[in-house]
Amino acid sequence: MSHPELAVHTEHEAALDRKLWARPALPEHDTELLHAWMHKPHVVPFWAMDWPQDWIRDYLVRQNEDPARSPLLGYVDDMAVGYIEVYDPARDVLGAHAPILPGDIGAHVLIGDEEHLGRYSVAIGRAVVRFLFKRPGVLRIVGEPDVRNHQFLSLLAFLGFRKVGEIDLPDKRAAFMVCERADFERLSARRRRVSA
Template sequence: MLKDLIGPPPLPVMGVKWQVTLVDPQAGDAEIVHTWMNEPHVATAWDQAWPLERWSAELGRQLGGDHSRPCLAHLGGAPVAYLEIYRVARDRLAPLYPHRPGDLGVHVAIGAPGDIGRGLGRDLLRTVADGLLAADDSCTRVVAEPNILNSASIRAFTAAGFRRAGEVTMPHKIAALMVRPRDEGDLPTW
Protein backbone atom coordinates (compact mmCIF):
# COMPACT_ATOMS: atom_id res chain seq x y z
CA MET A 1 0.00 0.00 0.00
CA LEU A 2 1.02 3.58 -0.62
CA LYS A 3 0.94 4.47 3.08
CA ASP A 4 3.60 1.82 3.70
CA LEU A 5 5.99 3.58 1.30
CA ILE A 6 6.13 6.90 3.14
CA GLY A 7 8.12 7.48 6.28
CA PRO A 8 6.95 8.79 9.61
CA PRO A 9 6.06 12.45 9.86
CA PRO A 10 9.07 14.74 10.20
CA LEU A 11 9.62 17.35 12.83
CA PRO A 12 9.23 20.85 11.38
CA VAL A 13 12.26 22.92 10.49
CA MET A 14 12.02 25.74 13.02
CA GLY A 15 13.56 29.16 13.31
CA VAL A 16 14.99 30.83 16.38
CA LYS A 17 11.77 31.93 18.10
CA TRP A 18 10.00 28.56 18.42
CA GLN A 19 11.46 25.11 19.06
CA VAL A 20 9.61 21.81 18.60
CA THR A 21 10.86 18.68 20.33
CA LEU A 22 9.55 15.16 20.62
CA VAL A 23 7.85 14.51 23.92
CA ASP A 24 10.18 12.78 26.39
CA PRO A 25 8.06 10.91 28.96
CA GLN A 26 11.18 10.23 31.05
CA ALA A 27 11.83 13.98 31.39
CA GLY A 28 8.42 14.83 32.82
CA ASP A 29 6.77 15.74 29.50
CA ALA A 30 3.91 13.30 30.14
CA GLU A 31 3.03 15.26 33.28
CA ILE A 32 3.00 18.53 31.29
CA VAL A 33 0.72 17.07 28.60
CA HIS A 34 -1.55 15.51 31.23
CA THR A 35 -1.87 18.82 33.08
CA TRP A 36 -2.67 20.75 29.90
CA MET A 37 -5.19 18.19 28.66
CA ASN A 38 -7.08 18.58 31.93
CA GLU A 39 -7.29 22.38 31.62
CA PRO A 40 -10.93 23.29 30.80
CA HIS A 41 -10.07 25.15 27.56
CA VAL A 42 -8.15 22.12 26.24
CA ALA A 43 -10.41 19.40 27.67
CA THR A 44 -13.43 20.89 25.89
CA ALA A 45 -11.75 20.84 22.48
CA TRP A 46 -9.74 17.61 22.78
CA ASP A 47 -11.99 15.46 25.00
CA GLN A 48 -8.88 13.73 26.36
CA ALA A 49 -8.81 14.75 30.03
CA TRP A 50 -7.30 11.39 30.84
CA PRO A 51 -5.36 10.23 33.92
CA LEU A 52 -1.58 10.52 33.78
CA GLU A 53 -1.15 6.76 33.28
CA ARG A 54 -3.28 6.81 30.15
CA TRP A 55 -1.41 9.83 28.75
CA SER A 56 1.92 8.14 29.45
CA ALA A 57 0.76 5.05 27.56
CA GLU A 58 -0.61 7.13 24.67
CA LEU A 59 2.61 9.10 24.28
CA GLY A 60 4.61 5.87 24.35
CA ARG A 61 2.34 4.35 21.69
CA GLN A 62 2.78 7.36 19.42
CA LEU A 63 6.55 7.45 19.92
CA GLY A 64 6.74 3.76 19.01
CA GLY A 65 4.83 4.09 15.72
CA ASP A 66 5.04 5.93 12.43
CA HIS A 67 1.60 7.57 12.32
CA SER A 68 1.99 10.50 14.71
CA ARG A 69 4.74 12.41 16.50
CA PRO A 70 3.81 13.89 19.91
CA CYS A 71 5.73 17.12 20.48
CA LEU A 72 6.09 20.10 22.74
CA ALA A 73 6.46 23.58 21.29
CA HIS A 74 8.75 25.83 23.29
CA LEU A 75 8.86 29.62 23.23
CA GLY A 76 11.89 31.19 24.86
CA GLY A 77 12.83 27.76 26.21
CA ALA A 78 9.50 27.26 28.02
CA PRO A 79 6.90 24.69 26.89
CA VAL A 80 3.79 26.44 25.59
CA ALA A 81 1.89 23.93 23.44
CA TYR A 82 1.35 20.26 22.73
CA LEU A 83 1.44 19.19 19.07
CA GLU A 84 0.68 15.98 17.26
CA ILE A 85 2.15 15.89 13.77
CA TYR A 86 0.71 13.07 11.70
CA ARG A 87 0.72 11.46 8.27
CA VAL A 88 -2.77 11.84 6.84
CA ALA A 89 -2.36 8.61 4.82
CA ARG A 90 -2.20 6.70 8.14
CA ASP A 91 -4.99 8.65 9.84
CA ARG A 92 -8.77 8.29 10.04
CA LEU A 93 -8.93 11.59 8.13
CA ALA A 94 -7.53 9.97 4.96
CA PRO A 95 -10.79 8.60 3.53
CA LEU A 96 -12.66 11.85 4.22
CA TYR A 97 -11.02 14.03 1.58
CA PRO A 98 -8.81 13.50 -1.51
CA HIS A 99 -5.50 13.46 0.35
CA ARG A 100 -2.09 13.20 -1.24
CA PRO A 101 0.56 10.74 -0.03
CA GLY A 102 2.73 13.47 1.47
CA ASP A 103 -0.02 15.37 3.31
CA LEU A 104 0.82 16.11 6.91
CA GLY A 105 -1.64 16.99 9.66
CA VAL A 106 -1.27 18.86 12.90
CA HIS A 107 -3.21 18.97 16.17
CA VAL A 108 -2.35 21.85 18.50
CA ALA A 109 -3.23 22.68 22.10
CA ILE A 110 -1.96 25.82 23.79
CA GLY A 111 -1.49 24.57 27.35
CA ALA A 112 -1.72 27.23 30.02
CA PRO A 113 -4.87 29.39 30.18
CA GLY A 114 -2.70 32.52 30.38
CA ASP A 115 -1.18 31.72 26.97
CA ILE A 116 -4.45 31.70 25.02
CA GLY A 117 -5.88 34.77 23.32
CA ARG A 118 -2.44 36.34 22.84
CA GLY A 119 -1.76 35.34 19.21
CA LEU A 120 0.66 32.58 20.17
CA GLY A 121 -1.43 29.91 18.42
CA ARG A 122 -1.52 31.85 15.16
CA ASP A 123 2.25 32.43 15.25
CA LEU A 124 2.98 28.81 16.19
CA LEU A 125 0.66 27.40 13.50
CA ARG A 126 2.24 29.54 10.79
CA THR A 127 5.75 28.56 11.90
CA VAL A 128 4.92 24.85 12.17
CA ALA A 129 3.21 24.76 8.76
CA ASP A 130 6.16 26.53 7.11
CA GLY A 131 8.52 24.19 8.96
CA LEU A 132 6.69 21.04 7.85
CA LEU A 133 6.64 22.17 4.22
CA ALA A 134 10.39 22.86 4.50
CA ALA A 135 11.08 19.50 6.19
CA ASP A 136 9.35 17.30 3.60
CA ASP A 137 9.49 17.99 -0.14
CA SER A 138 6.72 15.42 -0.73
CA CYS A 139 4.35 17.44 1.44
CA THR A 140 2.29 19.89 -0.61
CA ARG A 141 -0.18 20.72 2.14
CA VAL A 142 -0.52 20.74 5.88
CA VAL A 143 -4.01 20.09 7.22
CA ALA A 144 -5.95 20.32 10.45
CA GLU A 145 -9.50 19.41 11.42
CA PRO A 146 -10.80 21.55 14.28
CA ASN A 147 -14.40 21.13 15.36
CA ILE A 148 -16.64 23.55 13.46
CA LEU A 149 -17.85 24.79 16.85
CA ASN A 150 -14.30 25.81 17.86
CA SER A 151 -14.34 29.26 16.28
CA ALA A 152 -11.21 30.42 18.13
CA SER A 153 -9.20 27.56 16.64
CA ILE A 154 -10.57 28.17 13.15
CA ARG A 155 -9.69 31.88 13.44
CA ALA A 156 -6.14 31.00 14.53
CA PHE A 157 -5.66 28.59 11.61
CA THR A 158 -7.07 31.15 9.17
CA ALA A 159 -4.79 33.90 10.52
CA ALA A 160 -1.85 31.48 10.12
CA GLY A 161 -2.50 31.09 6.38
CA PHE A 162 -4.71 27.98 6.41
CA ARG A 163 -7.77 27.96 4.17
CA ARG A 164 -11.09 26.32 4.99
CA ALA A 165 -11.48 23.71 2.25
CA GLY A 166 -14.75 22.18 3.44
CA GLU A 167 -16.17 20.11 6.24
CA VAL A 168 -15.62 16.48 7.14
CA THR A 169 -17.77 14.31 9.36
CA MET A 170 -15.80 12.31 11.89
CA PRO A 171 -17.18 9.92 14.52
CA HIS A 172 -16.84 12.49 17.30
CA LYS A 173 -17.29 15.81 15.47
CA ILE A 174 -18.00 17.72 12.32
CA ALA A 175 -14.69 19.35 11.47
CA ALA A 176 -13.57 22.24 9.34
CA LEU A 177 -10.88 20.93 6.99
CA MET A 178 -8.22 23.62 7.25
CA VAL A 179 -5.46 23.44 4.63
CA ARG A 180 -2.16 25.29 4.33
CA PRO A 181 -1.12 24.63 0.73
CA ARG A 182 2.41 24.93 -0.59
CA ASP A 183 0.86 26.59 -3.68
CA GLU A 184 -2.70 27.63 -4.54
CA GLY A 185 -3.03 24.63 -6.88
CA ASP A 186 -2.53 22.34 -3.89
CA LEU A 187 -5.94 23.04 -2.31
CA PRO A 188 -8.10 19.89 -2.33
CA THR A 189 -11.31 19.85 -4.32
CA TRP A 190 -14.09 17.31 -4.04
Protein backbone atom coordinates in the same frame (compact mmCIF):
# COMPACT_ATOMS: atom_id res chain seq x y z
CA MET B 1 13.99 20.03 31.74
CA SER B 2 13.59 21.53 28.27
CA HIS B 3 16.18 19.35 26.44
CA PRO B 4 17.14 21.89 23.74
CA GLU B 5 19.72 19.41 22.41
CA LEU B 6 16.76 17.41 21.03
CA ALA B 7 15.33 20.32 19.00
CA VAL B 8 13.92 19.37 15.59
CA HIS B 9 13.09 22.98 14.67
CA THR B 10 14.31 26.33 15.98
CA GLU B 11 13.58 29.84 14.78
CA HIS B 12 13.74 33.39 16.10
CA GLU B 13 10.44 35.27 16.07
CA ALA B 14 11.52 38.86 15.42
CA ALA B 15 8.17 40.49 16.23
CA LEU B 16 8.19 38.98 19.73
CA ASP B 17 11.98 38.72 20.09
CA ARG B 18 11.54 35.13 21.21
CA LYS B 19 13.01 31.76 20.26
CA LEU B 20 10.39 29.25 19.10
CA TRP B 21 11.42 25.63 18.95
CA ALA B 22 10.17 22.07 19.22
CA ARG B 23 11.49 18.72 20.34
CA PRO B 24 10.05 15.20 20.55
CA ALA B 25 7.54 14.69 23.36
CA LEU B 26 9.03 12.16 25.78
CA PRO B 27 6.70 10.02 27.91
CA GLU B 28 9.27 9.81 30.72
CA HIS B 29 9.58 13.62 30.95
CA ASP B 30 6.40 15.15 29.56
CA THR B 31 3.47 13.04 30.76
CA GLU B 32 2.74 15.20 33.81
CA LEU B 33 2.75 18.42 31.78
CA LEU B 34 0.58 16.99 29.00
CA HIS B 35 -1.81 15.59 31.61
CA ALA B 36 -2.15 19.07 33.15
CA TRP B 37 -2.80 20.68 29.76
CA MET B 38 -5.41 18.08 28.82
CA HIS B 39 -7.40 19.11 31.92
CA LYS B 40 -7.41 22.84 31.09
CA PRO B 41 -10.90 24.28 30.46
CA HIS B 42 -9.90 25.63 27.01
CA VAL B 43 -8.56 22.21 25.95
CA VAL B 44 -11.08 19.67 27.31
CA PRO B 45 -13.97 20.41 24.89
CA PHE B 46 -11.83 19.92 21.78
CA TRP B 47 -9.34 17.21 22.76
CA ALA B 48 -11.53 15.17 25.16
CA MET B 49 -8.40 13.63 26.68
CA ASP B 50 -8.90 14.60 30.32
CA TRP B 51 -7.72 11.13 31.23
CA PRO B 52 -5.74 9.75 34.19
CA GLN B 53 -2.01 10.39 34.02
CA ASP B 54 -1.08 6.76 33.25
CA TRP B 55 -3.42 6.84 30.22
CA ILE B 56 -1.68 9.99 28.96
CA ARG B 57 1.71 8.29 29.38
CA ASP B 58 0.50 5.22 27.46
CA TYR B 59 -0.89 7.49 24.74
CA LEU B 60 2.48 9.26 24.37
CA VAL B 61 4.26 5.91 24.20
CA ARG B 62 1.92 4.79 21.39
CA GLN B 63 2.42 8.07 19.52
CA ASN B 64 6.20 7.65 19.69
CA GLU B 65 6.01 4.04 18.52
CA ASP B 66 3.76 4.82 15.54
CA PRO B 67 5.87 5.48 12.40
CA ALA B 68 3.01 7.58 10.97
CA ARG B 69 3.12 10.06 13.91
CA SER B 70 5.57 12.47 15.52
CA PRO B 71 4.52 13.91 18.91
CA LEU B 72 6.34 17.15 19.73
CA LEU B 73 6.53 19.68 22.54
CA GLY B 74 6.65 23.33 21.47
CA TYR B 75 8.57 26.01 23.36
CA VAL B 76 8.79 29.78 23.57
CA ASP B 77 12.32 30.40 24.85
CA ASP B 78 12.64 27.91 27.74
CA MET B 79 8.93 27.54 28.48
CA ALA B 80 6.92 24.62 27.14
CA VAL B 81 3.73 26.09 25.68
CA GLY B 82 2.11 23.43 23.53
CA TYR B 83 1.82 19.98 22.07
CA ILE B 84 2.00 19.20 18.34
CA GLU B 85 1.12 15.88 16.76
CA VAL B 86 2.40 15.57 13.21
CA TYR B 87 0.78 12.70 11.32
CA ASP B 88 0.39 11.05 7.94
CA PRO B 89 -3.26 11.74 7.08
CA ALA B 90 -3.41 8.82 4.65
CA ARG B 91 -2.72 6.49 7.61
CA ASP B 92 -5.10 8.30 9.96
CA VAL B 93 -8.86 8.26 10.44
CA LEU B 94 -8.92 11.47 8.39
CA GLY B 95 -7.86 9.51 5.31
CA ALA B 96 -11.14 7.58 5.34
CA HIS B 97 -13.23 10.77 5.46
CA ALA B 98 -11.47 13.41 3.37
CA PRO B 99 -9.72 13.72 -0.01
CA ILE B 100 -6.07 13.20 0.97
CA LEU B 101 -3.43 13.75 -1.72
CA PRO B 102 0.21 12.69 -2.07
CA GLY B 103 2.34 15.31 -0.32
CA ASP B 104 -0.22 15.95 2.45
CA ILE B 105 0.77 16.12 6.10
CA GLY B 106 -1.47 16.64 9.10
CA ALA B 107 -0.99 18.24 12.49
CA HIS B 108 -2.93 18.58 15.71
CA VAL B 109 -1.88 21.65 17.70
CA LEU B 110 -2.63 22.41 21.34
CA ILE B 111 -1.47 25.55 23.14
CA GLY B 112 -1.65 24.38 26.72
CA ASP B 113 -0.26 27.43 28.45
CA GLU B 114 -2.97 30.14 28.58
CA GLU B 115 -0.37 32.92 28.81
CA HIS B 116 0.66 32.06 25.25
CA LEU B 117 -2.80 32.16 23.74
CA GLY B 118 -3.65 35.37 21.89
CA ARG B 119 -0.74 37.28 20.41
CA TYR B 120 1.61 34.30 20.68
CA SER B 121 -0.85 32.03 18.83
CA VAL B 122 -0.10 33.58 15.44
CA ALA B 123 3.68 33.32 15.92
CA ILE B 124 3.41 29.73 17.14
CA GLY B 125 1.06 28.85 14.27
CA ARG B 126 3.44 30.33 11.68
CA ALA B 127 6.35 28.44 13.20
CA VAL B 128 4.43 25.14 13.03
CA VAL B 129 3.47 25.75 9.38
CA ARG B 130 7.05 26.67 8.42
CA PHE B 131 8.34 23.58 10.21
CA LEU B 132 5.89 21.31 8.38
CA PHE B 133 6.65 22.80 4.97
CA LYS B 134 10.39 22.21 5.59
CA ARG B 135 9.74 18.46 5.56
CA PRO B 136 10.70 16.85 2.22
CA GLY B 137 7.82 16.26 -0.16
CA VAL B 138 5.19 18.20 1.79
CA LEU B 139 2.86 20.15 -0.52
CA ARG B 140 -0.19 20.66 1.71
CA ILE B 141 -0.97 20.75 5.41
CA VAL B 142 -4.36 19.34 6.34
CA GLY B 143 -6.31 19.36 9.55
CA GLU B 144 -9.68 18.54 11.00
CA PRO B 145 -10.44 20.85 13.93
CA ASP B 146 -13.79 20.69 15.66
CA VAL B 147 -16.27 23.00 13.91
CA ARG B 148 -17.06 24.57 17.32
CA ASN B 149 -13.45 25.72 17.81
CA HIS B 150 -14.01 29.13 16.23
CA GLN B 151 -10.87 30.73 17.68
CA PHE B 152 -8.61 28.04 16.20
CA LEU B 153 -10.44 28.10 12.87
CA SER B 154 -9.90 31.88 12.69
CA LEU B 155 -6.20 31.41 13.39
CA LEU B 156 -5.92 28.81 10.62
CA ALA B 157 -7.66 31.14 8.15
CA PHE B 158 -5.23 33.92 9.10
CA LEU B 159 -2.31 31.54 8.42
CA GLY B 160 -3.59 30.72 4.93
CA PHE B 161 -5.74 27.65 5.49
CA ARG B 162 -9.05 27.36 3.67
CA LYS B 163 -12.06 25.36 4.71
CA VAL B 164 -12.77 22.73 2.05
CA GLY B 165 -15.85 21.38 3.79
CA GLU B 166 -17.16 19.69 6.91
CA ILE B 167 -16.78 16.00 7.69
CA ASP B 168 -18.15 13.65 10.31
CA LEU B 169 -15.39 11.86 12.20
CA PRO B 170 -16.09 9.22 14.85
CA ASP B 171 -15.63 11.72 17.68
CA LYS B 172 -16.66 15.09 16.19
CA ARG B 173 -18.01 17.20 13.36
CA ALA B 174 -14.85 18.64 11.84
CA ALA B 175 -13.84 21.35 9.41
CA PHE B 176 -11.52 19.91 6.76
CA MET B 177 -8.84 22.60 6.50
CA VAL B 178 -6.11 22.78 3.86
CA CYS B 179 -3.05 25.02 3.54
CA GLU B 180 -1.13 24.87 0.29
CA ARG B 181 2.54 25.83 0.31
CA ALA B 182 2.08 28.48 -2.41
CA ASP B 183 -0.79 30.15 -0.52
CA PHE B 184 1.15 30.27 2.75
CA GLU B 185 4.26 31.70 1.07
CA ARG B 186 2.24 34.29 -0.88
CA LEU B 187 0.37 35.41 2.25
CA SER B 188 3.59 35.54 4.30
CA ALA B 189 5.36 37.62 1.63
CA ARG B 190 2.43 40.05 1.43
CA ARG B 191 2.41 40.51 5.23
CA ARG B 192 6.18 41.08 5.26
CA ARG B 193 5.81 43.83 2.64
CA VAL B 194 3.00 45.50 4.58
CA SER B 195 4.93 45.45 7.86
CA ALA B 196 8.19 46.67 6.27
